[in-house]
Amino acid sequence: MRRAALRFCSLNKGLLIPGRGLTQGSQNPEKQRVIHMHEACSPIHVNHVRDKLREIVGASTNWRDHVKAMEERKLLQSFLAESQKGLPPRRMRDSYSEVLLPLGSQPELREKYLTVQNTIRFGRILEDLDSLGVLICYMHTRIHEAKMSPLSIVTALVDKIDMQKMSLSPEQDIKFSGHVSWVGKTSMEVKMQMFQLHGNEFCPVLDATFVMVARDSENKGPAFVNPLIPESPEEEELFRQGELNKGRRVSFSAKSLLKMAPSAEERNTIHEMFLHTLDPKTVSFQSRVLPPNAVWMEDSKLKSLEVCHPQERNIFNRIFGGFLMRKAYELGWATACNFGGSRPFVVAVDDIMFQKPVDVGSLLFLSSQVCFTQDNYIQVRVHSEVASLESKEHMTTNVFHFTFMSEKEVPLVFPRTYGESMLYLDGKRHFSSMSVPVNLRKD
């Protein structure tokens, strides 16, 4: 059997899952860890993930039945726990799941994932990660005696996605794996990895951390999730990391430029940039000129509009987080491409907050701009807001941050207004928080 010979190679982070025959080769994290696949459970085919989710929540297949399906979900309310203590603790291995995207062995899948440069559409990968993240949370919160879950699990945050490879082949199998790595009262952190087949080894190509939130059967209020018990020093470390991540998110958000003035150093940066744009021929704060090899931030903007059709709905009849990410990513990619003048590669995604659900039928307005650049790197921010067909009122639903790497050095981007200066500093903060992709392998 072909699968029996496959191995995971160079795993940076691994989960010890003795019950499922996965072993780590070394205590030394610098040394390669090898997970032997022959004893592991079969991965789920990527096309079955959403079907499985539909089964778990009892979603309607036909849009016209969605009201009835939601009515049925109301009956599950009685299965919800009144406190977290009332729920059995779970281990990391309980939620561990694998998904196979067999691009190599099933060429008919390729079309959906293909870019014109014969690489993989990253937006599609975002969709798959989103669905897997939700499935993993349903594994963690599974009630064995109930067929359907009373929980509505939604994506609250894409904390971080780090790429370890610039472009992926559409002709080799891909595998995703992941598990819950930390839980709060109603939220769960999920760590996922993506691997691509290289020879007969699955090599890591991406690390992702998402935060999912459990809501009640009707997705109207919060719901408790099972506690998580780490079983080994590695798992304790992951759990501790999850706790630190929560603290880091709170502190990042508390220092947000929407709440606090920039630091002295940041103010200095902005003032220096301002001075750089003053026309030396006039003694005026008003006449501004672009320095050489620079672009005004407002000139980097691209916008798009999506009509949110029922096809893109998730099991709770809201628009799929994965769809929103794909659309935002593709606009962000086009913005970086337009700005840098060459093909950009995504190297990091971070801090995508899903602030508000997007209803089916909404108009989704996406607005993307370059907010910071350095050498070959382009930091892009995509802002999304919705308006219903009836009302013209716009509401922000998400802000996306993408870091791209261009094939050649890119121009500097200059803010003209105070608001743009804040976007610049926010982009710089996001760029600095990225773990530098020094290990990116150029194909």
Ligand SMILES: CCCCCC(=O)SCCNC(=O)CCNC(=O)[C@H](O)C(C)(C)COP(=O)(O)OP(=O)(O)OC[C@H]1O[C@@H](n2cnc3c(N)ncnc32)[C@H](O)[C@@H]1OP(=O)(O)O
């Ligand atoms: C396939 C099935 C569906 C697929 C998934 C999707 O497509 S979902 C579609 C895309 N996503 C969405 O539509 C979600 C839209 N956003 C929302 O509905 C809401 O913002 C939310 C439910 C996520 C959070 O709402 P509130 O902040 O009012 O909720 P509440 O204050 O009760 O917090 C609930 C828990 O979430 C945590 N929490 C809230 N926002 C968070 C964030 N940005 N980052 C980390 N954690 C966060 C809180 O700490 C708390 O955890 P603790 O209690 O542990 O302390």
